[in-house]
Amino acid sequence: MCSVCGCGTLGHSHSAEHALDDHQPVHPYVFTPLAQHAHVSGLTQARMVQIEQDILTKNNQYAQENRQFFSERAMLVLNLVSSPGSGKTSLLTETIHRLVGQVDMAVIEGDQQTSRDAERIRATGVPALQINTGKGCHLDAQRVGTALKQLPMQTASLLFIENVGNLVCPSAFDLGEAHKVVILSVTEGEDKPIKYPDMFYAADLMLLNKIDLLPYLDFDVEQCIQFARQVNPSIQVISVSAKTGEGMQDWIKWLEDERVQQGISNA
Template sequence: MCVTCGCSDDNAKIANPETGEAVTINSNGNSPHTHTLPDGTVITHSHTHDHIHDEASQIHAKIHSTTISLEQDILAKNNLIAAQNRGWFKGRNILALNLMSSPGAGKTTLLTRTINDLKDQLTISVIEGDQETINDAKKIQATGCKVVQINTGTGCHLDATMIERGLQKLNPPLDSVVMIENVGNLVCPALFDLGENLKVVILSVTEGEDKPIKYPHMFRASEIMILTKIDLLPYVQFDVEKCIEYAQQVNPHIQIFQVSALTGTGLENWYEWLTQKVANLSII
């Protein structure tokens, strides 16, 4: 079990929705993993499902007897692979965005609308993250863009290793955009660097305007907040100004777009930002 977020070591799978091919990313929880203790000690060990070794028990007793701050860099291995991913993107002049939200916020709907509207301007590829099914990958595939599905099993987020393997399968072209649609969760995805250029948090008006102060790390880690489903504002109790105030309270530098993927309202501002980011990337 991951001491950072509590998700299990169950196998993650990566699937190609076009061919139906699926391969396992992790072995059944037996692969070595690393814990960094507050005193700086680094311990690498494996788990087995048949029995727990005394040494592993002692290690975990020591870990769980200590208050561990999630702000500590206990993700050294993940961060190393994330740095490699970042270099991979940079070397190919690819803009990578990590899209995060709670389930049902409208990530996939916004993503499919964006791909369809900008397909003549930008080349977009997608890494889809869900615990199970390839349903969202099929929706993305219907737009004509390249997509791979990563199923995390009981895992609650994508990590850098999954993205590394996903990129091997996806093989996005030079001078393009990779959209990473993370597992629906407003907590753990913000803690894991995937090597992306930017984090984008998506919040729908059906969720409540206080989400930025309830889940501050997510909104603090994101450079962009997209407020979706604004066509539903006449039918829900949602204070847009208060939501924006809360988001800016947590992150004064966050940039906010208000959109409806259904009606198209506000999408021109999101598209202008996205195309300008790609253009600026080409200049660097």
């Protein structure tokens, strides 16, 4: 198992885009909760905590380099995070369809295996690069920085980073993005924000997805929003359905407003 969060094994991460990740080791991220079980790895709790701090510090250095890259090119960059099956990729492809021709866009896709999601994005005509993390459970700033060198990035463009499906580890890793956007499907239960508070605390926006299914579910929308704001009083919430299009215009307007606030003009 991974010495960080129990999600995988140390070794090599093989990307579908071989030039990106071949022969690059999966870093042994270590989170504080696991330090309570340091005896499993033979390390002391203090040493585990120190490793965690060193890794996050190094990640933040790479994140700052990415942020400088984005700033110099006047790019709006969003880190899309969620659990598996939230409809993240479907929502992203629908978003691209609505913005294509108006805004230059690119996508970095993070998954443990396969390039299926990147292929779905490329089918829209937008460039996408797949990062396969192998046993790893999240993207880190260094891998994103490497990916940036292989994507045709335009000035004043919009970059979506679709993170690995996981509501735990991606919350701790800054990629240099302007905002984390957490996607929560109504099929997951309204208590996810208080079960996984770090993710919802780190996010600036929650997209409540698959609302077309609400008539068939026992899901309390108001309770879910209340839980999210209990964790993060400033979190914004937009209810959407990638399938029917409901709420999509509100999401598109949020994106447009963010671009205006950053002084980014349309392509």
